[in-house]
Amino acid sequence: MIPNKRIKSTAPPPDLEREDLEADRDQDKRRKIPTRIPEGAVVITKSRDDRNTLGTPNRKSNEYRPYQTSIGNNRALANLLGAIWRVEAGRFNEGSSTHPTVRIVSPYTALFPPAQRQTNPHWGTRDTPPPEIHMPAIPCTTGNLPNLVFDEATIYGAVDSKVAAGIRGKAEELTAVIPFGAGNKLFDTQPGLVNGIKDFLEALVERNGEGVKLEVQRAAREGRAPHTATFAKPFTIIVAGVPHRIRTFLLQRQTFAFRSQGTPYAFFVADPDQPTKPWIIYTFKGDYIVESGERMKEALTSICRTIEGLPAARNFVNKTLMERRMGNTAEERMQMILSTMSLVYTERRREDGRQTPLWQLHGMPISPNIDTQREWLKLVRRIRFYLNDYTAMEPERIPFGCVWCKSLTHDGNACPLPDHRDWKGPVPDDKHYAPEIVDTIPTNKEGRRRGKGKGKGKGRRHTQE
Numbered sequence: 001m002i003p004n005k006r007i008k009s010t011a012p013p014p015d016l017e018r019e020d021l022e023a024d025r026d027q028d029k030r031r032k033i034p035t036r037i038p039e040g041a042v043v044i045t046k047s048r049d050d051r052n053t054l055g056t057p058n059r060k061s062n063e064y065r066p067y068q069t070s071i072g073n074n075r076a077l078a079n080l081l082g083a084i085w086r087v088e089a090g091r092f093n094e095g096s097s098t099h100p101t102v103r104i105v106s107p108y109t110a111l112f113p114p115a116q117r118q119t120n121p122h123w124g125t126r127d128t129p130p131p132e133i134h135m136p137a138i139p140c141t142t143g144n145l146p147n148l149v150f151d152e153a154t155i156y157g158a159v160d161s162k163v164a165a166g167i168r169g170k171a172e173e174l175t176a177v178i179p180f181g182a183g184n185k186l187f188d189t190q191p192g193l194v195n196g197i198k199d200f201l202e203a204l205v206e207r208n209g210e211g212v213k214l215e216v217q218r219a220a221r222e223g224r225a226p227h228t229a230t231f232a233k234p235f236t237i238i239v240a241g242v243p244h245r246i247r248t249f250l251l252q253r254q255t256f257a258f259r260s261q262g263t264p265y266a267f268f269v270a271d272p273d274q275p276t277k278p279w280i281i282y283t284f285k286g287d288y289i290v291e292s293g294e295r296m297k298e299a300l301t302s303i304c305r306t307i308e309g310l311p312a313a314r315n316f317v318n319k320t321l322m323e324r325r326m327g328n329t330a331e332e333r334m335q336m337i338l339s340t341m342s343l344v345y346t347e348r349r350r351e352d353g354r355q356t357p358l359w360q361l362h363g364m365p366i367s368p369n370i371d372t373q374r375e376w377l378k379l380v381r382r383i384r385f386y387l388n389d390y391t392a393m394e395p396e397r398i399p400f401g402c403v404w405c406k407s408l409t410h411d412g413n414a415c416p417l418p419d420h421r422d423w424k425g426p427v428p429d430d431k432h433y434a435p436e437i438v439d440t441i442p443t444n445k446e447g448r449r450r451g452k453g454k455g456k457g458k459g460r461r462h463t464q465e
């Protein structure tokens, strides 16, 4: 199995006849699933020089090429040629903090259509404002700030279901604002919060020559606020009337921190129309979790081999990507999904001060459809992964994330935003650094809407924001 050849075969020119495509597929069906080579082995590709080293003859490009490579029954060589991914160690920086990371490197990333090709949205930074946008004369944080992912639950999780439906109905015209640290208490302790944000946005709009009034208000919340939860639920503020150019800028820049009349403010901007899908697939806890790149390589290799060898996973990936018209064979589709995977190390400090670090498995969402993605996550989260012959990897079920910025990749204790060299927003104390366990009985409606059936009627449940 030769990686380059596969890639070539999957990108037929648009004018290729249907019969040719079908013939191609038939041929694909006969292909064997390539097996892997040990970590660190060299991947041999199809370049003319490489083929010479394998002892195969050079051919002119227009010569007939049988599908079967000339390696015949040489099993070892076939295995070597079948190597299509390797694991590479690196780090991902989130402001001042850094996460040791290992990721899959595979040529199959290239098979995603350019429009569907994404990079991990949890990584990277937001740049300073472009020159054509003028910031208002309010002291405001500049410099690169970490990317944050605001998914559906962050935006709509605490919003009354009727109001949420109303927002979705005209989401293209609206902008969602999530205050830093948003939760119950925030609006009690900072009564001027909504107006402070409104003033900033209006000053920004005016400074850029668009004299419009904005409509800024808190979205009504679902049910009663649980009193024990200070930060458990984000509380979305909805802004209407932002000129398109400014809205685009707000979404690009995402994080705003400023100081107005002595009061610090910080908020995040999200698109209520197309919230970003988090890439987090699985969270692992346990004694075996260390910062070591070698150990993490071992883990990611084992995870990916397990997923790719599991018929249920293969079928699901094949069906989903086939519907999305991606890839030509089941093997290709599985390889495409695996090519986006990475394992991230993240620190966690529990309430009692104990350090219990985690590994997060990240990967591109398999579908933009929420239900399909949920089904995929359910499928993967049911798999038991093994680090090696004697260690099973344990899933972490307790919600993990930052109560301040709602990021899912660090805990509140390690929020990089207040450590930013030019941070002008509020600086939190360290009393609340873990998502809270909410002492509340969820209504059936809420349980259903959030897609979580468990916990109903038990009077005690976790929330995940």
Ligand SMILES: [Zn+2]
Pocket: 402, 403, 404, 405, 406, 407, 410, 411, 412, 414, 415, 416, 417
């Ligand atoms: Zn944070």
